[in-house]
Amino acid sequence: LALYTGDDDGLPLPPGWKNKRFNDPDVKKAYVRYVIRAVEHFRPAYLCFAVEVNLLRGKSPHLWEDYLELQEHTYRAIKARFPNLPAFVSICGGYLVEGFSQDFDARDQQRAARQALTYSDMYAVSLYPYLSNYGTGPYPGDLLEQILAFSDKPPAFAETGYTADSMDFMGRTIDGTPQKQEAYLEDLFAACEEHHCAFIINFLRRDYDRAIPPAGQPVWFWLWKDTGLVDENDRPRPSYSLWLRTLARPYQR
DSSP: OOOBOSSSSSBOOOTTTTTOOTTOHHHHHHHHHHHHHHHHHHOOSSEEEESSTHHHHHHOGGGHHHHHHHHHHHHHHHHHHOTTSOEEEEEEGGGGSTTSOSSSOHHHHHHHHHHHHTTOSSEEEEEOTTSSTTTTSOOOTTHHHHHHTTOSSOEEEEEEOOOOSEEEETTEEEEOOHHHHHHHHHHHHHHHHHHTOSOEEESOSBOOGGGSOSSOSOGGGGGGTTOOSBOTTOOBOHHHHHHHHHHTSOOOO
16 A cells, blocks of 8 residues: 555555555545545546556556455446446556567556456556657557557547657656657547547646756656646647647547
């Protein structure tokens, strides 16, 4: 389980919770109550109740079966209470594709995604192509097609983005540009139109350079800071006008 959040983040878990597993009855009950409370407060049109779940399979495979039990329990509780609310988990789509990353086995990730999608109304993808073996170089022309063709459930992009600036990360240069960002969004919009995606969420509207203190943030916190459609000074990038033009087009379910 994650650490406790009270007056501060990252606090020790309260007594009795430290060694509980994902499928513990108390964990199931607590998580369902949390999700239902969030739905009743926010009244969402869509509900993503677990994020990038296949990462757990890759990083902590010994926890996977326990997690699946929690996901099924949560999904059934949501549908019993809110039968018309699309409820789903998100999947890191790139890891389903051979050659995207050396971190995880693509076939194992595919199996895990299929298991998770059993209790998910939609196939909601998380994708950042520059965080891959391809970096900011060309990615395979059929990358998006491979990802979107994986499931026959209604597709969407729960989160995605492409860096529009360069950065050095752990000895590696990530050479992003506004032009590369715009080109990715053009590919994304075309693929989503073909597959009738329900929605697309770009990770940022605006770069978050100004939100980062000079020190104290984890190194990985920087990886998404330049994925905004406008920069940290609110200056629009080419992708911003592309986004607005696409948004203005007629939409039919």
